[in-house]
Amino acid sequence: MEDFKFTISKFLKRTALVLVFLLAVLFVFAPSFSLAQVNTGIEFGAYTGLAQTDVRIIIAKIIRVFFGVLGIIAVGFTLYGGYMYMTSEGNEKKLETAKAILKNMAIGLAIILSALAIVQFVLNTLLNEYQAGPTGETTPPIGGETVCADCGFLGSVIESHYPGRGAMGIPRNTKIVITFKYDILAGSLIQDSNNNGQFGDTLGGGNNDRPSAAFKIYPTTGGESAAMAPNQFDVFLSVDKRTFIFKPKVLLGSALQDTNYTVKLTDAVKLADGSSAFGAIGAYSWGFTVSTVADLTPPQIESIIPTPSLDKYARNIMVQINFNEPVDPLSASGFFELASGDPTKNFQNINLAIDEGTKPLISGNFKITNQYRTVEFKTADECGHNPCGQTIYCLPGDKQILATVKSASVDSSNKPQAQITANFYDGVVDMAGNSLNGGGELRINGQNKIVLEPGVKTLNQWQAASGKILDDFSWRFLTSAILDTTAPKLTVITPGSLAEKIDVAAPLNMAFDKPMAIGSFKEIVLKTNKDFNINYTYFGTSYDALGQKVILPTQKAVRTTAEIAHGDFWQKSPTAPADTESAIYYPFAPSLLNDIYQNCFYPAVLQNSPRCVVGDISESNKLNDNTPSCFDLQNTNYEGYCSMGEPCPLVPAPHNP
Incomplete structure (x- = not known):
């Protein structure tokens, strides 16, 4: 019986030591863990097929299982002590042993429950990241996640629109312009009001086409029932059938106060093949604010x-x-x-x-x-x-x-x-x-x-x-008989690769070492692990040799920065379940990006960092539309990173563009 008492004492001592060590580790590392945001290295799971569960959730599950096992053992000893006490039949030695077991188990259970409460508090700190304010979206939470279900269409289906999402101070005499990434069935957005068989043509004399019922614009406070009538617009269509211009025949808003407007494209908008442009979600909408004045200032x-x-x-x-x-x-x-x-x-x-x-x-x-x-x-x-x-x-x-x-x-x-x-x-x-x-x-x-x-x-x-x-405006320049064949490189990415605790409105920039073809920036994709993406679109800004933004025709641009304008990054609600995955975003810049000389960007090349280039860019392994990045050219030996922080499965090799 003495050996049995020694075993219990030994179990309690070891349990206490393990708990003290575990708590020490958690308290030492909790500050750094709680300051980390969402990037835990799982963002590449989509490419590898590996599990995408947050490592912190895995740790939490392991600790809970550990405490569960300790609790089962403690309860077993307690039951044994109670059985010994009930069957002692006046045996003082047996009764004393039973009391010692029950006493030690009571102390042990108190230690385990206290430790569990402390550890659970620390785990909650680890699993609930910093909240940087509201997202600004009004869509109700889905499964504990606050999302804007249709926001992701800007950047995926829609290339750009004017006025921009959330734009302020828009003049009353503005047009509404929408550019799609794909060919659109013109008749789904335009009525052939002049009956000439052409959509969005210009006849002059006020006999122009009108918008279909798929396009709605209305003062936000009035709702869809206050939508402007189709006969209050002229509609025009670009030659490539992707850009629609809606020109109001009357001034928007009021001369007395700013007016919020909402534009809605319904599920009646169709791609050229007749399928829905917005899939199962079925619509896209955005808002902007119209000022009290009209614009009478010429562009320059x-x-x-x-x-x-x-x-x-x-x-x-x-x-x-x-x-x-x-x-x-x-x-x-x-x-x-x-x-x-x-x-x-x-x-x-x-x-x-x-x-x-x-x-x-x-x-x-x-x-x-x-x-x-x-x-x-x-x-x-x-x-x-x-x-x-x-x-x-x-x-x-x-x-x-x-x-x-x-x-x-x-x-x-x-x-x-x-x-x-x-x-x-x-x-x-x-x-x-x-x-x-x-x-x-x-x-x-x-x-x-x-x-x-x-x-x-x-x-x-x-x-x-x-x-x-x-x-x-006119100017002259001279051409030579040669071609520039030097590929552009990234010099700076912001936020940096694997950066953490990013503000929801943090700028997302990619600086190149040459002037770029800004139109190619539409190929940049902002990926996420969430079901609903945020809205995003692109800008291009030129800089001169002194690093000054080019704002005058007399300045010479030597490099370009791609700026990805985006909605607020998703953030986990404080009331979301603990196992709700954090949002991870990673921009993807494919080889379809070009410099001003039409040289393509190699996604595997980042200036001043380990290069993971596609061998010598020979015919057998050159990048093309079907292999837009180093991810598509698999190789088991690799080191370094691709230009946007993604692991590059290629052997670095000298690059001769």
């Missing part, structure tokens, strides 16, 4: 690529024009094909010409991007392929190129508003219909400096100008 050009220079540019350079505000996409984008005879390929509001003889125009495609602030031009002349298999288009080599951005004809009775003609606008206008104030020609002066001549006019001078040519 903020920067260009390439700038005038005495040096020649490689002929595979794209032409990029950045405006100081969003411009109407139909006025600033389209196709031009020399002598095609096709009216859909006769866009000349912006044009490029060989600056010699009759100045023949150069065929190509003007695309609008960057939240309608940037136009990028590629010629129709194929001149090769980049290592990712994408076609490269080139300007004429060893030529001087003249680029012109036209201002639109102004309505003399409503300056600076532009006239709408049978061809919509004959120059570039902003989202309120104000014609471009180009300001003249950008050129190199005698001191080898870039200047704008005759100089940007004031608003009063612009409104009084009789010579429309002075409001166009």
Whole structure:
């Protein structure tokens, strides 16, 4: 019996030591654990097929099982002590042993329950991360998770829209513009009101098409029943059938106070194949605030690529024009094909010409991007392929190129508003219909400096100008016969790879070492482990050699930063179950990203870090549309990381672009 008492004492001592050690570990590491947010290294499970359970939940389950086993053992000893006490039959020694067992087990159970309470408190601290404020979404919680079910369509189905989600101070005379990532069945969003068999065409004279019932806009406080009637809009459609422009015939809002508006696209919006654009969720909506004033300020050009220079540019350079505000996409984008005879390929509001003889125009495609602030031009002349298999288009080599951005004809009775003609606008206008104030020609002066001549006019001078040519913007640059084939690299990513405890509104940026084709940023994907993603879209910002943001045409851009504008990152509700998974976000930049010379970005290359490149980019392993990142070229030997922090299953090798 003494041996049995010794065994119980030994069990209690060892249990106490284990509990003390466990509590010490938890208390020492709890501060660092509680400061960590959500990134526990499980974000790659989607690629590997491994379990995606949070390691903290696994630890919690192990500890609970451990305490459960201890409790079962303690209860067993207690039952044994009680049995011995009941069957002692006056045997003093047996009775004393039974009392000792019951006493020790009472102490042991108290220790176990106290330790369990303390450990549970620490575990709750580990499992409930820092809450940085409300998400701003009004969708009720689903399974303990506050989500916006339709927000993720911005970034997946919808490329961009204007006004932006949550935008403030929007002028009363604004247009509503929506650009989809895929071809849309035009008849699902537009009524052919003029019965000519064309959707979104411009006939002039007020006989334009109207929106269908799938498009609704209404003061938010009034609800859908207060939606504006279709006959209060003209609707226009881009040539590529992806951008829809809704132009109100009346001013929005009030002159007395700001007005909140909601735009809703219903489940009647269809993709070109007739399927629902928004799947099972069935709709997309967003809100913005209209101010008390109309916009009567002309747009201007903020920067260009390439700038005038005495040096020649490689002929595979794209032409990029950045405006100081969003411009109407139909006025600033389209196709031009020399002598095609096709009216859909006769866009000349912006044009490029060989600056010699009759100045023949150069065929190509003007695309609008960057939240309608940037136009990028590629010629129709194929001149090769980049290592990712994408076609490269080139300007004429060893030529001087003249680029012109036209201002639109102004309505003399409503300056600076532009006239709408049978061809919509004959120059570039902003989202309120104000014609471009180009300001003249950008050129190199005698001191080898870039200047704008005759100089940007004031608003009063612009409104009084009789010579429309002075409001166009033009410049010249030289091309060479060679191609730039240097691939762009990432220099900085923000937040850093595997960063933790990120603010819900933290900026998400990717800085490149070269000027980039901003339109390619639409290929960036923001992934998450949650069922519902947040809304996101992209911007591109150029910087000069001094690191200053390029905001004047006289500045020369040397690099570009991709900025991913997003809704608030998801955060776990304080009342959510303890085993609710935290949100993990990881941006994915594929090889479809291009620099201004149309060179593709290798997702496996990050400047100043271990490179995991695809061998020597040979034909057998080059990146292409079917293998957009190093994840698609599997290899069991690897080290280092891909450019966005994802493990790279490739052997690092020298890279010769």
